[in-house]
Amino acid sequence: MPAWLILVLITALAGCSGSHSILDPAGPAARDVAWLWWAMLIGFGLVFLVVVALWLAAFRPRERAERSPGQPDTYDVERRQGLRWILGGGILLPGITILVLLAFGVPAGQRLMPLPLPGGETPRLIEVTGHQWWWEVRYPDGAGEVVTANHLVMPAGEPVDFHVTGADVIHAFWVPRLGGKIDMIPGRINRIRLQADRPGVFGAQCAEYCGVQHAHMQLHLEAVPPEDFGAWLAARRDAEPESPALDDQHASARDSFTANCASCHRVAGLSEGEIGPDLSDIGARATLGAGTLAMEEGAIARWLAEHQHLKPGNRMPAHDHLALEDLEALGAWLETLRP
Ligand code: HEC
Ligand SMILES: [Cu+2]
Structure with missing residues (x-):
């Protein structure tokens, strides 16, 4: 060859x-x-x-045969x-x-359909809502609901039912290595059952064009051993809203958050905004801006200062009226939010 x-x-x-x-x-x-x-x-x-x-x-x-009489x-x-x-x-x-x-x-x-299982048990349920341009992920649980964004953790080795919908326009939930895809339609709940054989990280992507930042609408999906999943969930459910011993800089960043950001973002125990992603465990996430930036030290501050350049047109207003140091302080405080 x-x-x-x-x-x-x-x-x-x-x-x-x-x-x-x-x-x-x-x-x-x-x-x-x-x-x-x-x-x-x-x-x-x-x-x-x-x-x-x-x-x-x-x-x-x-060759065309000559026509002879009788034939x-x-x-x-x-x-x-x-x-x-x-x-x-x-x-x-x-x-x-x-x-x-x-x-x-x-x-x-x-x-792919959520039919009854042979044993009569019901698989775990995870609710995913598509927003322009990010993913809201909810874990309804008898003991208290856990909410996160752009980061989905599921138990490996067992079926999981996903109930998906759209908050604004039609999006589509697609995890190519696990199966799918399925439309996320406002006003309607679609169901799909997926299973990961083994723990691992799987890419997921919005698969229905939903506006300018459709390409920057990625979901970090992680399948973990079932016992780790229980611990992951419990850590978020029982998270202390805030460490009482905030140093001065973090305390003033938190006040700035309450003044500038709380109307759009939820942080468990602090604010209830629902327009943007829940930030309660933002410090423990893998990416920022639905896959736009990898999470690392200083990444949140960079996102706050440049997000309209990194992800032009996204639905978070630029915060040009805040000084760069304030954004850095906000980023440093947000990085501490982890269960
Ligand atoms: C008008 C509503 C609004 C306000 C005010 C707002 N945000 Fe946002 N924020 C959003 C939206 C919408 C997104 C999702 C953007 C995207 O990825 O498309 C977002 C994304 C983020 C992200 C990335 C989250 C993730 O899961 O990747 C962070 C961090 C963030 N905002 C912090 C802040 C901070 C800090 C402030 C205050 C200085 C603030 N936001 C003010 C709406 C808002
Ligand atoms: Cu899309």
């Missing part, structure tokens, strides 16, 4: 792995979808080759043959193909 061809193949196949690839399934539903994809690729590849072969054959110059008109014979090709290749073959696809596709779709 020539070197360039190997290079092209490697480059093309590189798209098949990675955090957003349906060809690298990590759960039962996604595995069905991947199988269906390969079956369709191979099946339709063969159909394509046959059609091209027939098409080339149709161009082949043919049927060659025109009639050819017409009857042509009709057979149309009925066979145009109606029968697609009909069979569609039936075969349905035989595989319907069970695959069934797996």
Whole structure:
């Protein structure tokens, strides 16, 4: 094989792995979808080759037999043959193909549906709401609801039901390696069941164009061992709203938050704003701005100062009226918010 061809193949196949690839399934539903994809690729590849072969054959110059008396008109014979090709290749073959696809596709779709489990138990429920341009994630739980944003943690090795909706326009919830996708429609709750075989981090992305920052609407999804999941949830449910021993700088940053930010953002025990993401555990998140920035020291301050450049048009107003030091202090205090 020539070197360039190997290079092209490697480059093309590189798209098949990675955090957003349906060809690298990590759960039962996604595995069905991947199988269906390969079956369709191979099946339709063969159909394509046959059609091209027939098409080339149709161009082949043919000798026309002279019509001799008593024999049927060659025109009639050819017409009857042509009709057979149309009925066979145009109606029968697609009909069979569609039936075969349905035989595989319907069970695959069934797996994504939140049907009753054989044991009668109900899977854990996670509610996800799409906003322009961020994800709200809620864990309804008898012991008290936990809310977070742009970061979804789920137990691995067991089915989880997702109830999704949209707050403003239509978004779509898609975790390529686990299965999906499903529309998030305002005023309506759609349901999908996903399962991660093993712990890991999986990319998720809004899959329905929802405005200028649609591309910056990523969700960091993490599957953890079930016992860690319980601890993750409990830490957030029972989080102390605030450490009483705030130093002066953090205390004044908190006051600035109450004055400038609290109307839009919730911080458990401090504010109840609902227009922007819940910030109660912002210091423990993986990203900022729905995947726009990686979380690291100083990242929140950078987001506060530059978010309209990093994610132009996002629904948080610029805070140009606050001094850079104030934004830095706000960022430093927000980084301490972790369970
Ligand atoms: C008018 C409402 C509004 C106000 C006021 C507001 N924000 Fe926001 N904020 C938002 C919205 C909406 C987003 C989501 C932006 C996006 O990612 O598209 C956001 C995002 C954020 C994020 C990133 C959150 C995440 O999950 O990645 C931080 C941090 C933040 N805001 C902090 C602040 C601070 C600090 C203030 C006060 C100085 C403030 N916000 C004032 C609406 C607001
Ligand atoms: Cu979108």
